[in-house]
Structures are given as C-alpha cells and as structure tokens.
Amino acid sequence: MSPGRTLTCALASLVLLSACGTASEAPTNSADPFLVAIDHEFGTTTIEERPERIVTLGVTDADVVLALGVVPVGNTGFAFFETGLGPWTDDLVEGAELTHIGSDSEPNIEQIATLAPDLIIGVSAGFDASVYESLSQIAPVVARPAGVAAYTVPREDATELIATALGKPDEGAALNEATDELLAETRAAHPEFAGRTGAAVLPYEGKYGAFLAGDARGQFLVSLGFEIPEAITAQDTGESFFVEISPEEVDMLDGNVLLVLGDDEDFDVTEDSPVFDTLDVVGADAIVSTALDQRGAITYNSVLSIPYAIDRLVPRISEALA
Incomplete structure (x- = not known):
C-alpha cells in the first residue's frame, strides 16, 4: 500500500x-x-x-x-x-x-x-x-x-x-x-517551500488560467507554504477563482515553481509558446505537469484527496525546486 x-x-x-x-x-x-x-x-x-x-x-x-x-x-x-x-x-x-x-x-x-x-x-x-x-x-x-x-x-x-x-x-x-x-508536517518536512512563489495554471483554448489562493488548486500550493506570484494576485477582482492570461502575458506565471494542470506528466507547456523561454521558472526547469489523478486530487481538495496529492505531487515539486 x-x-x-x-x-x-x-x-x-x-x-x-x-x-x-x-x-x-x-x-x-x-x-x-x-x-x-x-x-x-x-x-x-x-x-x-x-x-x-x-x-x-x-x-x-x-x-x-x-x-x-x-x-x-x-x-x-x-x-x-x-x-x-x-x-x-x-x-x-x-x-x-x-x-x-x-x-x-x-x-x-x-x-x-x-x-x-x-x-x-x-x-x-x-x-x-x-x-x-x-x-x-x-x-x-x-x-x-x-x-x-x-x-x-x-x-x-x-x-x-x-x-x-x-x-x-x-x-x-x-x-x-x-x-x-498532515499539511503542517509536510511544510515542516519541506522548508524549501516556505516563502517561495508558485502558480497553478490550466492551459485552455490557447490561454492560461492561473488559480488564485481562494481556489482549491491555488490553495494547495499555499497550504504547502508557497505564495501566489504578485503579478497574479494583483489581478484578483474578487469575482472569479482564476486569472485569465494570454500567451503574451505568460511572464505573470514566473516564479520558483509552475504547476501545470493536465492529463500527462510528460506534457510540455512551453512547446507551442516560445514566450515561456524567457521565464526564470523555465530556465530552472521547475515546471511540474500533473497526471489526471494528481490534477483531480488538488481540484477536489478534500480530507481524502489532500493526502493523495501530497504523496504524489510533493516529491515532484521538491525535486523541481532542487
């Protein structure tokens, strides 16, 4: 088990x-x-x-x-x-x-x-x-x-x-x-997360949805000790759970880690968007693409799914930061 x-x-x-x-x-x-x-x-x-x-x-x-x-x-x-x-x-x-x-x-x-x-x-x-x-x-x-x-x-x-x-x-x-x-123990085991910036983003229809801290997907990163990049939080109007970002605005996603929500761990969000090449998070190879079950776990954000997400995503995020 x-x-x-x-x-x-x-x-x-x-x-x-x-x-x-x-x-x-x-x-x-x-x-x-x-x-x-x-x-x-x-x-x-x-x-x-x-x-x-x-x-x-x-x-x-x-x-x-x-x-x-x-x-x-x-x-x-x-x-x-x-x-x-x-x-x-x-x-x-x-x-x-x-x-x-x-x-x-x-x-x-x-x-x-x-x-x-x-x-x-x-x-x-x-x-x-x-x-x-x-x-x-x-x-x-x-x-x-x-x-x-x-x-x-x-x-x-x-x-x-x-x-x-x-x-x-x-x-x-x-x-x-x-x-x-469990979340407190995870933060204590990974002090490298504290104060670092991280964004959770969903590519869709040629755009990107960056989730705010009030949404489950943004909350997952915050609960680990990360901070949502200020460029994203500054766009929070209180009327939505995410910020829509155009391909020309992907610099808003820059930070210490980028969690890309998808169906395949091997998905490369930068492949069709050369603008990503200018980002520090890309240069540091600190992009983590989720499998479907991992994406689902942080979206459900429940007492059952959080342990599942921690087990499968935290080691990958830690490795990306390293």
Whole structure:
C-alpha cells in the first residue's frame, strides 16, 4: 500500500463518535435523539432522523461522506473520473453499488427520487433555488452556507457542515484536524517551500488560467507554504477563482515553481509558446505537469484527496525546486 493510500485510510478511519450538532442545532427530542437544523443559502433544513441513504450532489461532497463511513447511494463529481469519485476513494467504495448523477447544478430529479434518499447534500454544488425546491420534495436538502459563492466553500467548512448533517460533528472535526496536521508536517518536512512563489495554471483554448489562493488548486500550493506570484494576485477582482492570461502575458506565471494542470506528466507547456523561454521558472526547469489523478486530487481538495496529492505531487515539486 502506498504512503498516500495509507494516509487516506487513516483519515477515513477517524470514525470516533456519533452525535448531532451544529451552530444552529435544534432542541433534542427525547423520543428521537437525532434532530439537527442547518442554515444554508436557501433557508433552514431540519433533519429529523439519522440519514442512511444519502445523495451527494456537490462535486466534492462524496469524499467527506465516505470519510465519515457512509457510501452515498448517488453522487456527482468532476468529469476527471467516470464515477465522479477519485482513486483515493477506491478502498472505501469497493463492492458498493454506485449511481453517478450527471450534473450538480441541473440534476435529474427523477433519477434522484428513484434512489429514495433520506438526505441530499449539495454543499459544493451549483443548483439554484428552483432546483432546491424540487429536491426538497424528495428529502431534506443541505446546501452551501448563505452568502458563499457556489464551489467556493472552504474544505474545513464543508467538512464541518456535512459531518453535522450526518450527526457526526466530532468526526468531522477530527478529519479536519488530521488534514491540518498532515499539511503542517509536510511544510515542516519541506522548508524549501516556505516563502517561495508558485502558480497553478490550466492551459485552455490557447490561454492560461492561473488559480488564485481562494481556489482549491491555488490553495494547495499555499497550504504547502508557497505564495501566489504578485503579478497574479494583483489581478484578483474578487469575482472569479482564476486569472485569465494570454500567451503574451505568460511572464505573470514566473516564479520558483509552475504547476501545470493536465492529463500527462510528460506534457510540455512551453512547446507551442516560445514566450515561456524567457521565464526564470523555465530556465530552472521547475515546471511540474500533473497526471489526471494528481490534477483531480488538488481540484477536489478534500480530507481524502489532500493526502493523495501530497504523496504524489510533493516529491515532484521538491525535486523541481532542487
């Protein structure tokens, strides 16, 4: 078993206690000790029974549910993976019957109803109020926190919210704590990351998307001790999770390391863009191109995928800096 798989299983095994609770917890009924009320973008949802059949509509929500010891009866996910679930979940879903739901923002309502869920989780989903109302006719629905843009709920908050909905707040806190400790240990083991600059970039349609620190992909580098180049952060208007960069502006990507998000570790982002040749990061041979699973791991940015990403990408980043 690889170190990453070991860390993933260790995090997933933190099933310590079961108790209901949240910042907006409803009074406990002696006849039914499970009663939780959760405030979110579309109102307040009361969960009156401990959920067993859970549909996860948020693209990363299934990771948290799996880490808490429950296999969703239906799930969405990013398009990197056929089932919507990354390879870091393989041990946790082995042998289980899975149902993939094609969209988090416009889901198939009839498909979800057929799954007969007793809880629908859409913390990292993009559905609107009308979809929420339709889903609520099927089962209680937990959406993202009020005032938070779709797909931008921080990992810590998403884990806490989902754990509360499942009646496992202590386990959610333990998962967050273990992930924070792992990141701290990684930074301590790699002091060469501290204060260095690094950008995570996705080539697309002849342009480049450089991810900001508020996005999971930028956050991965920041969590390791890197700083996003100032040329990128200076373009942050607060209205997007990335900065669009034209081929003529690739100097904005310059720094100590460049993480190129793609499907192939051998991909050469400089091949069709001679402008890259002027960058210090290119001269230092400090470009790291991801494989699809690595790209997916930092995009999910969950308590399960972070150990996987650390195991597979941190050694490569360290080597690139060396």
